[in-house]
Structure formats: structure tokens, C-alpha cells
Amino acid sequence: MxxxxxxxxxxxxxxxxxxxxxxxxxxxxxxxxxxxxxxxxxxxxxxxxxxxxxxxxxxxxxxxxxxxxxxxxxxxxxxxxxxxxxxxxxxxxxxxxxxxxxxxxxxxxxxxxxxxxxxxxxxxxxxxxxxVLKKLIDFQRKFIGYRYQGEGNRYDVLLDDYEPGFTVEILDKFFNEVKETIIPLVQKVSANKDKVDNSFNYRTYNIEKQKEFCHFMAEYIGFDFNRGVIAESAHPFTTNLHNHDVRITNHFLENNLESAIFSVIHETGHALYEMQIDDRLTQTVLGSGTSMGAHESQSRFFENNIAKSTDFWLPVYPKLQEAFKEELKDVSLEDFIKGINQSTNSLIRTEADELTYCLHILIRYEIEKMMFNNEVEVEELPEIWNKKYEEYLGIRPETDSEGVLQDIHWACGNYGYFASYAIGSAVAAQIYAHMNKVMPVEQYLREGNLTPVREFLKENIHKYGMLKKTNELLKDMMGEELNAKYFTDYLTEKFTKLYELN
Incomplete structure (x- = not known):
């Protein structure tokens, strides 16, 4: 030194x-x-x-x-x-x-x-x-004014805080590619929605048993309880003091089994990223995930690409059935897998399925662009929100609590964050495609062995903290930067098969 x-x-x-x-x-x-x-x-x-x-x-x-x-x-x-x-x-x-x-x-x-x-x-x-929202937005507009260098879109200033290197120009192109595939696919799935049933999810599930199973699930995926804890909050999240103190939260709903299970899987994906950052980087300005998109790629990777597959649940589902003998006694593994992958046009982002999730993000991205290019005022946001839900998902919120008030992000000042969720889903699909080329992922999952998966992510992503940007990690891992086609191909193949669309 x-x-x-x-x-x-x-x-x-x-x-x-x-x-x-x-x-x-x-x-x-x-x-x-x-x-x-x-x-x-x-x-x-x-x-x-x-x-x-x-x-x-x-x-x-x-x-x-x-x-x-x-x-x-x-x-x-x-x-x-x-x-x-x-x-x-x-x-x-x-x-x-x-x-x-x-x-x-x-x-x-x-x-x-x-x-x-x-x-x-x-x-x-x-x-x-x-x-309060108006004051927060006014502050951010003022801060953008201080920071804006006169090139590109003013909203780029906020995007750069969460996703360095991704601008409005790049993200508009990305979202347009996604829209071209996802919106027609969502419409086809909606026309065949009766082919998949997940009514079992809304039976009554004891909260304490849910907590026990979620503790098991976090540990199964790799959460180290010697270096982390789980608490409860209204909105599940992950935070950390350093790589030896990583904290996640969950929430539990008596009549929604999937909610807690996939929330804990999602947050454990975030936690693994933080836990596997190199010791030299932790407690420095480099000691966290390189971007929110990279971080979301890890949570979405485990939540969707891994934990919504039959291979993942083969060794795990018997334990879930043991916890809920009466509630799941008539639900086969095949029916369970179909149910957890059901796609439904819904209003709540955090409960959205894998297929429609990007449309929820698209709505927020477009509204934030309007907010910070001074194209909309706070008073107009509820109606604009509702119209966009009608346009993209064909449904309209009946209350602001299930509409413009549903997310905590704007209250926390996290403007520019939402686009990272979509980037994360796309990066996850790209990583998953590459991982399947270099190792027998499905075999490992059937064996209940997630160690090779965790180690691959550690060596190629986690340990670097902020030393490399998202596209650098992808380029070094597989020779190309973010490519939306991996994501759209993954969703098309999965939901065409699930809903028998051919």
C-alpha cells in the first residue's frame, strides 16, 4: 500500500x-x-x-x-x-x-x-x-440538475446509480425487444389460462410451518446462518454490514404458500452474492454487488431458473408435503410444478409470475422517465399508472394500494432502480443458458447438490464485488454482453410447453 x-x-x-x-x-x-x-x-x-x-x-x-x-x-x-x-x-x-x-x-x-x-x-x-412523494421527486430533480452533464437523457443520471453503463437509449432498445416477444406470448397464455391450475396455493397453510420450511429452504440453497439472519418485514429485502453479516427478511401469508417460499429463495440469491464477495473487498466501497441488475440476476436465477424447475423440486417436494400433509396430499409433483409456474395477469409486482413480471417493470420504467423529464406531476401518477396497466396487462387497479402505492421504492428514494429488475431477469436467463453448456445443472439439482452452482457463481460473479461491471462479467464468462434473446427464448420455450401453445 x-x-x-x-x-x-x-x-x-x-x-x-x-x-x-x-x-x-x-x-x-x-x-x-x-x-x-x-x-x-x-x-x-x-x-x-x-x-x-x-x-x-x-x-x-x-x-x-x-x-x-x-x-x-x-x-x-x-x-x-x-x-x-x-x-x-x-x-x-x-x-x-x-x-x-x-x-x-x-x-x-x-x-x-x-x-x-x-x-x-x-x-x-x-x-x-x-x-412527501412530491418532496422526494423535487429533491431528485434538483440533484439531477446538479449532476447532469448535458448529454443523453436526464433520467440516465439516476439509472447510472444502479446500473452503470445502461442508459435510456440502451434500455429503450432492450424493453422494445422484450415487448415484441412477451406481450403476444402473454396474450396467448391468457387465452389458455385454464390449462394450468394453482388453486392449491391458496389453501390455509400454518405460518409456523411455513417459517420452518423457509428456514430449511434458505439453508438448502446455501444461506449460512453463522453469517446471516432472517427477520420479517412488510416488504422482503436483503441488506448487509459486510460479507460475514448478511441479513434478509421474509413475510408470511396464511393463504398463499408460494409467497414466502419464493421470497426466501429470491432473497437468498441476493444474500449468496454478498456472502461470497472476496474478503479483500468487503467493508470497502467495492464490497457489494456490482449493480442492482447483477444483484437481481442472482435472486431471479435462483427464484425462477432454478427453483421453478422439476429437477430442483424432486429431492425437496417430499419435505414440503411432509410439512403440509393434509394441504398437499392430493397435489402431485407434476401439478405442483405447473402451479408454481402459472402465469396470470395480476396487479401486484411482487406477486407477479415470471412471464408477466417484465411488464410490471416496463410500466414503472416508463413512468419514471416521465417523472424526471418533467412530463408528469405527482397528482397525475395514479391515473397514468392505471392506464398503463390496462394497456400492457389488460387489467386496472381498483385502489391505489394495489396500484401506485404498492411499492416502497419511491418512498425510499430509489429512483432508477426498477429497470434493474428486468435487466436482472435477462442476465439470469443468459447465465442459466451458459451454465447448462458447461456443467450438468439438471443432474446436480436432481441430486440435491447446489454446491457446483454456487461455486460457479462465486468464481464468475460474486467474488469480484464491484471490480467488474455487469457486461464485463458476462463478457468474461461467456464472450458476449447482455443479450435479450436468451431471456425471450427462455420464456417462449418454457411457457409454450407449459400451456401447450403449439
């Missing part, structure tokens, strides 16, 4: 510690914290966020980075140190243009907004959340 980098290290360590505290507060506020204390806790969040901001966004850090960027200093840095300097410079440039007090005010608003959103959703009262 160079002497200059040694001078930078205390700033990095302090920022890491502050962000660890912020992560713990966020975890607590989403799981166990009493709702009545949110406003008070938000003040602490604001102070910590401002301290984190000031720790790295100052002239001392800027001077150290400038020196570390010189050829002589670069020659003395290893690969990880160079990447840290590069990432830190990007973060510095993104944040230095934002006034510190505005950053603090925005952080405090974020800390309280989730609670306001939860109240509005529970009461089906969009007007309760709309003023």
Missing part, C-alpha cells in the same frame, strides 16, 4: 463505520422499530448521513484522490486499490455538487417517508403520501 493510500484509509474506515450504523438503523426501522419513533430516529439518520457525506466529500480527500490518480502513484497501487480510487472519485464527483445541507434534509426525509408510505398504503390514501 502506498503512503498516500495509507493517508486515505482513515477516511474510508470512518465512512464504512458510519454506513454500517446507517444500515443497522435502516434494518431496525424496517423490522422491529416502533412506528411512533420514526421521526426521532430520522434525526439521527440525518446526522449520520451528513457525517458520512462530509467524511468523503471534502478537500482533503479530493487532494489525496488527485495525487493517487497520477501515473507515479498508480504504479504503486494494486488492482483493488486502483479500483477503490476510481470508485471513490466517481462517488466524489456525484456528491460534491450537492449542497451538504440539502443532502442531510433529503436523508431525513427518506428516513420518514417509508412510514408515511406504509400508512397511506394501509389506508388506501394516496393523498396522504403525495406531498
Amino acid at each position: 502506498s503512503k498516500t493510500f495509507e493517508l486515505l484509509q482513515p477516511y474510508l474506515d470512518k465512512d464504512m463505520a458510519l454506513n454500517t450504523a446507517l444500515t443497522l438503523l435502516s434494518w431496525d426501522m424496517e423490522t422491529l422499530a416502533p412506528s411512533g419513533g420514526m421521526d426521532y430516529t430520522a434525526k439521527a439518520v440525518g446526522v449520520l448521513a451528513l457525517e458520512s457525506f462530509n467524511t468523503l466529500i471534502n478537500e482533503d480527500v479530493n487532494s489525496l484522490l488527485t495525487k493517487l490518480e497520477t501515473p507515479d502513484e498508480q504504479a504503486g497501487l494494486d488492482e483493488v486499490e486502483k479500483a477503490i480510487v476510481k470508485k471513490l472519485r466517481k462517488n466524489y464527483n456525484d456528491l460534491k455538487v450537492i449542497p451538504a445541507e440539502e443532502f442531510k434534509a433529503y436523508s431525513e426525509l427518506q428516513a420518514t417517508a417509508s412510514n408515511v408510505w406504509a400508512q397511506a398504503k394501509e389506508k388506501n390514501d394516496y393523498n396522504h403520501f403525495a406531498p
Whole structure:
């Protein structure tokens, strides 16, 4: 380590510690914290966020980075140190243009907004959340103004926070390719919906038994309970302090068996990514998944490509039947597999099936583009949302709680995030196609042996943290960047067979 980098290290360590505290507060506020204390806790969040901001966004850090960027200093840095300097410079440039007090005010608003959103959703009262949403959007529009360099779409600024290298131009092309295949396929499946039945899913399933099975399922896929925990929250999510403390949440519905099972599989996919990041990277600015799309590819890979296959359930289904002897005694493995793969045009993104899920994301992507190109106001969002659901899925929300209020993302300030879900699904299909070429995946699943699958993902994706971008990982793994055709071919083959469309 160079002497200059040694001078930078205390700033990095302090920022890491502050962000660890912020992560713990966020975890607590989403799981166990009493709702009545949110406003008070938000003040602490604001102070910590401002301290984190000031720790790295100052002239001392800027001077150290400038020196570390010189050829002589670069020659003395290893690969990880160079990447840290590069990432830190990007973060510095993104944040230095934002006034510190505005950053603090925005952080405090974020800390309280989730609670306001939860109240509005529970009461089906969009007007309760709309003023807070307007403030959040106004902040982000202002921040875009500070950061926008005059090239491309203004929304690119937010997309880059979650998916570096993916712009509106690239994503419009991607979504158009997906739409050309998926919308006609959804229409064909809808016309044959009676061919698949999953009514067994809505029987009554004991919550405690669900929790036991989900604990087993997380461990079966590879979640290490010595380095992770599972809690409950309204909206399942994954977070981490470092690769030895990774936390996921789940939720349980008495009359929906699939919901908890596939939520825990999904979140375990995220958790494995964080747990398998190299020790050298954890607790640094590189110590997380390289992008939200890459992260979603891991959760969607396990949730859909792996865990909705017959091969995966062959060794597992008997255990599920043992847990729910009466409820599943008349449901064969074949019927179970068909049921969990059923496609239905539905209103709720988190409960959407694999085929229609991308259309839910498309709707949010198009609305966010409108929001940040100043083409729509907050008051108009519910109606625009409803019209797009009618256009793409042929159904219309009857309430705002099942419409524009259904997601927590906007309350958390996560604008530009949604597109990553679609990218993740496409990347997952691409990885799955390649993996099947280089190893006997189906055989491993039938044997109940997921170790080779986990190791492949670790060696080709997880261990690199943020050292490589999404397309770099794909290029190094299989010789090509993101290609939507793997995704559309996968869905076409799967649902044509399931619904006997030929």
C-alpha cells in the first residue's frame, strides 16, 4: 500500500463505520422499530448521513484522490486499490455538487417517508403520501440538475446509480425487444389460462410451518446462518454490514404458500452474492454487488431458473408435503410444478409470475422517465399508472394500494432502480443458458447438490464485488454482453410447453 493510500484509509474506515450504523438503523426501522419513533430516529439518520457525506466529500480527500490518480502513484497501487480510487472519485464527483445541507434534509426525509408510505398504503390514501412523494421527486430533480452533464437523457443520471453503463437509449432498445416477444406470448397464455391450475396455493397453510420450511429452504440453497439472519418485514429485502453479516427478511401469508417460499429463495440469491464477495473487498466501497441488475440476476436465477424447475423440486417436494400433509396430499409433483409456474395477469409486482413480471417493470420504467423529464406531476401518477396497466396487462387497479402505492421504492428514494429488475431477469436467463453448456445443472439439482452452482457463481460473479461491471462479467464468462434473446427464448420455450401453445 502506498503512503498516500495509507493517508486515505482513515477516511474510508470512518465512512464504512458510519454506513454500517446507517444500515443497522435502516434494518431496525424496517423490522422491529416502533412506528411512533420514526421521526426521532430520522434525526439521527440525518446526522449520520451528513457525517458520512462530509467524511468523503471534502478537500482533503479530493487532494489525496488527485495525487493517487497520477501515473507515479498508480504504479504503486494494486488492482483493488486502483479500483477503490476510481470508485471513490466517481462517488466524489456525484456528491460534491450537492449542497451538504440539502443532502442531510433529503436523508431525513427518506428516513420518514417509508412510514408515511406504509400508512397511506394501509389506508388506501394516496393523498396522504403525495406531498412527501412530491418532496422526494423535487429533491431528485434538483440533484439531477446538479449532476447532469448535458448529454443523453436526464433520467440516465439516476439509472447510472444502479446500473452503470445502461442508459435510456440502451434500455429503450432492450424493453422494445422484450415487448415484441412477451406481450403476444402473454396474450396467448391468457387465452389458455385454464390449462394450468394453482388453486392449491391458496389453501390455509400454518405460518409456523411455513417459517420452518423457509428456514430449511434458505439453508438448502446455501444461506449460512453463522453469517446471516432472517427477520420479517412488510416488504422482503436483503441488506448487509459486510460479507460475514448478511441479513434478509421474509413475510408470511396464511393463504398463499408460494409467497414466502419464493421470497426466501429470491432473497437468498441476493444474500449468496454478498456472502461470497472476496474478503479483500468487503467493508470497502467495492464490497457489494456490482449493480442492482447483477444483484437481481442472482435472486431471479435462483427464484425462477432454478427453483421453478422439476429437477430442483424432486429431492425437496417430499419435505414440503411432509410439512403440509393434509394441504398437499392430493397435489402431485407434476401439478405442483405447473402451479408454481402459472402465469396470470395480476396487479401486484411482487406477486407477479415470471412471464408477466417484465411488464410490471416496463410500466414503472416508463413512468419514471416521465417523472424526471418533467412530463408528469405527482397528482397525475395514479391515473397514468392505471392506464398503463390496462394497456400492457389488460387489467386496472381498483385502489391505489394495489396500484401506485404498492411499492416502497419511491418512498425510499430509489429512483432508477426498477429497470434493474428486468435487466436482472435477462442476465439470469443468459447465465442459466451458459451454465447448462458447461456443467450438468439438471443432474446436480436432481441430486440435491447446489454446491457446483454456487461455486460457479462465486468464481464468475460474486467474488469480484464491484471490480467488474455487469457486461464485463458476462463478457468474461461467456464472450458476449447482455443479450435479450436468451431471456425471450427462455420464456417462449418454457411457457409454450407449459400451456401447450403449439
